[in-house]
Amino acid sequence: MAPKPSKPAQSLGPVVSASHLADGGLPALSEMEFALVILSNAFQRWITRCTAAAGGAGLSSVEVQILHAVNHRERDKSQAELCMMFNIEDTHVVAYALKKLEGLGLVEPGRRGKEKTARITRAGAELCLTYRDLREKLLIESVATLGLDEARISELAGLMRVMSGQYDQASRSAASY
Template sequence: MTPPKTPSENEVGPIVSAAHLADGGMPSLSEMEFALVIASNAFQRWITRCTAAAGGEGLSSMEVQILHAVNHRERDKTQADLCMMFNIEDTHVVAYALKKLQTLGLVAPGRRGKEKTARITREGADLCLRYRDLREKLLVDQIKSLGLDEARISEIAALMRVMSGQYDQASRAATSY
């Protein structure tokens, strides 16, 4: 009988969605990209379902993110502010979200000079608070029970922001390639 293989002998390599990309010079980047895709899809599913449970049925993940951003610090936001904040190139995505949120009475239109702005309504702020309460109960408490180091989570978030800058730079290079 042969002894069981050690983990290093059984190693399958990085967990990726495209082995042909992981065969390049940085397999860990492919592993991170796949993790981002999975995390992004899970996050989008979570925020839409949490919002629905809080009374905001029918909002897309982008509309939920825009709603929370407009609510952020109770300051009016322009479409350009929101596009910059979320690194969104297609301004129509934000315009559509704002229009839907206005139609639902969750944000209200305003003006700052010549620019249109959006501000949170009482209904929108209340929905954001109900979302926060559900988030604490259903997500934060569960994640805290894992005993993860909050400083490490912040480090990972900072790394993700740095990496987004690298992807932006590579996108600009690819545009002129």
């Protein structure tokens, strides 16, 4: 007796967390949103754990990002610049992060005219370098084995920045809806 032919696999559709959102137009956008949520959570967990392993236990993901940004190009950063860089609307989030980093001796206050700035300290720069070394060993070496095309990764990053503008515009529209 011949085996029964198997049914063709049904298309499951996009992988989403809210099928009711994928029922409308552009279901691929719902798939991207779910992927971004998963990626964002994994990334935040990674940077806090890598920082802890580097000697910076107790920092939140925002605080880690602010630390690296203040260290970027060894140029003082203002709270407004940091908010703009990370698209953070609530300035208190950045102010709290800077205060905590300052209390830990990782950044120090500075001034640019009347504007208060933050600059990296030696301890902050050393933590960033230790993080970089761990990132190379624990993440970059592993990701490199995947054989991903760096140009494609950059292209995806560009698309993500473009989409952030679309979400910002939609957010402004929703605020006045």
